[in-house]
Amino acid sequence: MSRVFANPTNLFLLTALAMLAAFPWFGESFYVGLVVRIMILGILAMSLDLLIGYTGLVSFGHAAFFGLAGYLLAIVTPETGPVSIWYALPVCLGGAALAALVIGWFSVRTSGIYFIMITLAFAQMLYYFFNENMELGGSDGIFIFYKPSVAIGDFQILDLGDHTTFYYFVLVSLILVYALLRVILNAPFGQVLRGIKINEARTQALGFSTFRYKLASFVIAGTIGGYAGFLEATHNGIMSPDFLGWHKSGSIMMIVILGGIGTLWGAVVGAFAMVFLQDWFQELTTHWLLLMGGFVIFVVLFLPRGIAGLVESFSAFLTRAVSRASDKDAP
Amino acid sequence: MTSILQIKDLSKNFGGLAAVDAVTLNFEEGRVHAIIGPNGAGKTTLINLLSGDHKPSAGRILFKGKDITTKPPEAISQLGIGRSYQKTNIFPSLSCLQNCWLAAQSRLRSSMRFFRPAEAYDDVRSRAELALEMCGLTGRRDTIASEMSYGEQRQLEIGMMLATEPEVLLLDEPLAGMGTEEATQVISLLRTLAQSHTLILIEHDMDAVFAVAEMLTVMVNGQVLETGTPDQIRASKAVREAYLGEDMEEMTP
Numbered sequence: 001m002s003r004v005f006a007n008p009t010n011l012f013l014l015t016a017l018a019m020l021a022a023f024p025w026f027g028e029s030f031y032v033g034l035v036v037r038i039m040i041l042g043i044l045a046m047s048l049d050l051l052i053g054y055t056g057l058v059s060f061g062h063a064a065f066f067g068l069a070g071y072l073l074a075i076v077t078p079e080t081g082p083v084s085i086w087y088a089l090p091v092c093l094g095g096a097a098l099a100a101l102v103i104g105w106f107s108v109r110t111s112g113i114y115f116i117m118i119t120l121a122f123a124q125m126l127y128y129f130f131n132e133n134m135e136l137g138g139s140d141g142i143f144i145f146y147k148p149s150v151a152i153g154d155f156q157i158l159d160l161g162d163h164t165t166f167y168y169f170v171l172v173s174l175i176l177v178y179a180l181l182r183v184i185l186n187a188p189f190g191q192v193l194r195g196i197k198i199n200e201a202r203t204q205a206l207g208f209s210t211f212r213y214k215l216a217s218f219v220i221a222g223t224i225g226g227y228a229g230f231l232e233a234t235h236n237g238i239m240s241p242d243f244l245g246w247h248k249s250g251s252i253m254m255i256v257i258l259g260g261i262g263t264l265w266g267a268v269v270g271a272f273a274m275v276f277l278q279d280w281f282q283e284l285t286t287h288w289l290l291l292m293g294g295f296v297i298f299v300v301l302f303l304p305r306g307i308a309g310l311v312e313s314f315s316a317f318l319t320r321a322v323s324r325a326s327d328k329d330a331p
Numbered sequence: 332m333t334s335i336l337q338i339k340d341l342s343k344n345f346g347g348l349a350a351v352d353a354v355t356l357n358f359e360e361g362r363v364h365a366i367i368g369p370n371g372a373g374k375t376t377l378i379n380l381l382s383g384d385h386k387p388s389a390g391r392i393l394f395k396g397k398d399i400t401t402k403p404p405e406a407i408s409q410l411g412i413g414r415s416y417q418k419t420n421i422f423p424s425l426s427c428l429q430n431c432w433l434a435a436q437s438r439l440r441s442s443m444r445f446f447r448p449a450e451a452y453d454d455v456r457s458r459a460e461l462a463l464e465m466c467g468l469t470g471r472r473d474t475i476a477s478e479m480s481y482g483e484q485r486q487l488e489i490g491m492m493l494a495t496e497p498e499v500l501l502l503d504e505p506l507a508g509m510g511t512e513e514a515t516q517v518i519s520l521l522r523t524l525a526q527s528h529t530l531i532l533i534e535h536d537m538d539a540v541f542a543v544a545e546m547l548t549v550m551v552n553g554q555v556l557e558t559g560t561p562d563q564i565r566a567s568k569a570v571r572e573a574y575l576g577e578d579m580e581e582m583t584p
Contacts, residue, residue: 188455192433207438208437214411
């Protein structure tokens with residue numbers, strides 16, 4: 001345990017986590033709601049980082065799974081009352097996983113620019129499907145009047161309509177998704193993904209059917225992306241085609257790049273940075289997108305490992321400084 | 332001796348060029364079979380066909396009598412045919428152990444294992460460490476591959492192949508770029524491996540070839556010029572004219 005605390009990066013993450021856990025006690029309710037949205041974005045961005053940062057698959061259609069699961073929640077929620085989470089969640093996750101299986105089956109056999117284009121094309125197909133579908137509200141979107149109920153029989157376990165409860169529900173989800181991805185990446189499966197990312201041809205020559213591993217990674221990422229969509233739809237109470245457009249896919253990718261590719265937690269930090277920067281730039285000027293673009297260019301050029309890389313470098317600097325100081329103290 | 336790998340009328344065309352042109356060969360089990368020939372003779376292409384990295388334009392490849400002509404590289408690796416590459420083909424950002432680890436892990440029945448940490452697989456660890464020991468890199472266990480000398484990377488290349496526990500080793504110029512000391516080490520490794528494996532070897536270092544090979548095939552322009560024991564090849568007039576030339580004088584006692 002003391003080794004965990006000896007690493008400044010871990011200290012930073014634990015402090016950030018403690019602040020997140022305490023936030024509903026002192027934060028204004030508007031900001032509590034905003035942080036919920038950011039944490040959901042963080043979950044979505046972590047799932048994309050599994051593809052970009054750990055499998056080497058740059059997906060430009062990741063919002064598809066996010067939006068699809070959100071729409072599925074809207075579809076299974078009746079207008080007269082809440083849907084049970086035990087029914088809604090499997091439908092949303094299953095739908096996202098199935099979509100990822102189909103899209104992945106076609107796309108992961110390609111690479112580079114072709115992979116980017118195929119994932120984008122599939123996401124756009126889904127976008128237009130929901131955009132043109134008047135039953136589902138077309139471009140205006142569709143309301144979800146009731147948040148899913150979490151109950152066994154008549155006994156209510158959680159009230160997702162309660163802001164504080166939902167905040168912690170999302171925070172715990174964030175932690176569990178992070179832990180799940182870490183476990184997967186440390187397991188033999190994760191070792192194969194790392195091999196694929198560094199040198200796919202060699203991984204194949206060693207006897208791995210890389211297609212199957214890339215597809216599995218794509219399905220896992222899509223399912224987690226779907227979980228984020230389920231949370232977003234629950235939080236928002238409305239789903240519209242914008243949630244699966246290419247703008248959305250692009251902004252998730254920017255979050256991953258901003259936070260630091262291939263770090264997982266960087267994706268969450270990136271989500272915070274993205275939303276707060278956007279907020280700040282919007283206050284400064286109506287042409288805030290220009291500033292945002294400039295900032296992303298700055299990060300790509302000067303911080304190739306993103307904010308997470310910056311934190312890690314600073315952490316290494318501190319560790320060295322501390323060890324030098326203690327060397328001096330030694331006789 | 333029984334043949335473990337047979338190729339029949341195997342061809343590979345790149346555009347109009349026949350890199351491998353109707354080659355028929357038998358590789359016998361437990362033998363060291365070297366393929367020599369000038370640059371552009373089609374030796375590496377032949378290895379690429381055997382390992383599944385290239386698909387043949389015509390002809391058949393049989394492994395233990397079974398047709399493996401159209402199998403992908405991962406299936407051929409799983410059958411027990413391992414290869415090392417002429418151009419170093421490793422995971423540069425990983426340590427030596429991690430490189431061999433992934434190779435060793437490929438012998439689990441499946442790596443679709445999501446929960447138990449990879450380090451907990453003791454059989455994978457011992458296979459990876461054995462491979463490191465065999466290729467002489469135990470001392471470099473935790474060194475990042477890209478930070479090692481070219482020769483050491485070549486050794487790692489062989490180590491990774493060994494970690495997949497193949498029966499047949501396809502070695503594409505294993506000595507290329509190695510210093511004398513490293514080369515001597517690898518030659519003695521090849522000798523050790525030859526006792527329990529079938530080796531198919533491409534090599535330009537003629538001293539090494541004649542030191543380890545029991546069978547030799549000379550390729551020129553994608554075709555087999557001659558196959559035989561080292562003595563037969565030394566004595567062959569056709570080989571002498573086409574390829575070995577001057578070098579032969581020095582090698583013949």
